[in-house]
Amino acid sequence: MTPVAVVLTEERILDAAEDVLRRFGPAKATVVDVAKALGVSHGSVYRHFPTKVALRDAVARRWLDRLAEPLDPARDTDGPAAERLLRWLERLAAIKQGLALNDPELFATFGQLTAEAREVVAAHVDHLAAALTEIIADGVSSGEFAVPDPVPAGRAVLHATARFHHPLHAAEWADPAIGSELREVWRLLVWGLAARP
Amino acid sequence: MTPVAVVLTEERILDAAEDVLRRFGPAKATVVDVAKALGVSHGSVYRHFPTKVALRDAVARRWLDRLAEPLDPARDTDGPAAERLLRWLERLAAIKQGLALNDPELFATFGQLTAEAREVVAAHVDHLAAALTEIIADGVSSGEFAVPDPVPAGRAVLHATARFHHPLHAAEWADPAIGSELREVWRLLVWGLAARP
DNA sequence: CGACTGACAAAGTTTGAAATCTGTCAGCTG
DNA sequence: CAGCTGACAGATTTCAAACTTTGTCAGTCG
CATH class of the missing domain: 1.10.357.10 (Tetracycline Repressor, domain 2)
Structure with a gap:
């Protein structure tokens, strides 16, 4: 059983990515920012989305x-x-x-x-x-x-x-x-x- | 009577400006380049067009x-x-x-x-x-x-x-x-x- | 006297060295 | 042992100093 409050889902990543894009704009938002917002390392984000482009596409x-x-x-x-x-x-x-x-x-x-x-x-x-x-x-x-x-x-x-x-x-x-x-x-x-x- | 071959008309400036824009692109073309192409100082170009924007508008x-x-x-x-x-x-x-x-x-x-x-x-x-x-x-x-x-x-x-x-x-x-x-x-x-x- | 020049201030652009980011992966940890 | 970390190489971005451009104008030239 995974600890519910901490599990890193695609959905939670998308929420964070959307937020970061809103706040920093598409030119400045980085994968590191998204990871920071979630309190994880940026490497973890790459377990769910193969590239930054794929993440942005999913948000779009x-x-x-x-x-x-x-x-x-x-x-x-x-x-x-x-x-x-x-x-x-x-x-x-x-x-x-x-x-x-x-x-x-x-x-x-x-x-x-x-x-x-x-x-x-x-x-x-x-x-x-x-x-x-x-x-x-x-x-x-x-x-x-x-x-x-x-x-x-x-x-x-x-x-x-x-x-x-x-x-x-x-x-x-x-x-x-x-x-x-x-x-x-x-x-x-x-x-x-x-x-x- | 003005010396025909050398007179600086709006038209001659527009020809030169169009050429410079073609060659350098809109981001790099400068008024100095246009003046250079015509063999005059850039101040002279400003006697015919009040600003760079006016010159570009005229070309457009x-x-x-x-x-x-x-x-x-x-x-x-x-x-x-x-x-x-x-x-x-x-x-x-x-x-x-x-x-x-x-x-x-x-x-x-x-x-x-x-x-x-x-x-x-x-x-x-x-x-x-x-x-x-x-x-x-x-x-x-x-x-x-x-x-x-x-x-x-x-x-x-x-x-x-x-x-x-x-x-x-x-x-x-x-x-x-x-x-x-x-x-x-x-x-x-x-x-x-x-x-x- | 009218057309042009060239030096100038303020604004904007280039440049390259330093900092940051992307994407990977060997290894740690609960 | 699944899920995460953090160090790393190469690519990209930032930043400030050096340089270029815009627009003006007092002065030259014919």
Whole structure:
């Protein structure tokens, strides 16, 4: 039986790593800092994560998973698909833009981290596109939308709204017109989804 | 009458500055280097441009103007507006993506420069949006499109295609699917432009 | 007299020696 | 004997001193 209060789990390491990244920023946070926060030698951290990059990737994955949690389409199934789509896009934009506005340091940290964790980000993007595909497929079932295949349509909607949620565009979110610009794009997209060519 | 071969014009300074930026990169190019290339003291350069930032902005403006030249909508007025729109978007993407692919160093220089020249970039973006507005307005005249106001529609189309032409997304252009992704987005957009709500 | 120079202060950048960090592993310890 | 430590080599980062750059301006030159 292992002494419960002292056992070194991946989870406890991730908590500490997240904390250290928050406090020192991605440029200065070291594995030694993480070990110090846990009261162990840095060698112990390497028993659980093979490299510093793997540790950072794991932190990024957890962050992105937590961000994407409120975006499960099953959480909001009321009303026309066009409006569910708008609410979903606005929720995504609000999550990212809120983070960028309320805590720019943390957002920068998070941006740095994800910029390097390409695989992890690809999984996140796939996840978001799948959520859009689900909403669009519901719209097709109800006769609201008329796309031949909801999968590329979901990806296209995500790509077309990149400006409103992709962290690269954070500097543009200061413009107060950003909200109405998202609605303009949404309007074109839902007309496009509904049209029968 | 001034001695023609030796006169120091803004234009000659811009030529030299562009050359120096190309050769040394934006981080290392100095005003002293520009002056040296012209065989004058750096003080003379400051008689024509008040600061280094103003000089760099002027170089960026000239670059962007040159880039945008082949995108005048009056140069391609054949066929349905939907297809003119696709050709225009593909031309814009090809210009930016071609530069990024053929001469990544120069593209990075150009990206750095424009990232700092916010005003200059805003003018360039307005110019591009106006070109799209013109194509959409033509489509409305011909009965192909049905948007109430082509001005926000032009901006929305530019925003919706940011992923395919905005330099921030350059890293994503390596994916060979990028071309078909642009077509997917275009398809939704032109159906949206044509739809009568 | 107007265009240019070059010396200058303040700000910013380079440089290389010292300090720190990453990733490994032989050995300690409960 | 599983889990941890701490010393180590090589890579990377820090820091302060030396050097370079920016922007100004009194003075030179034609």
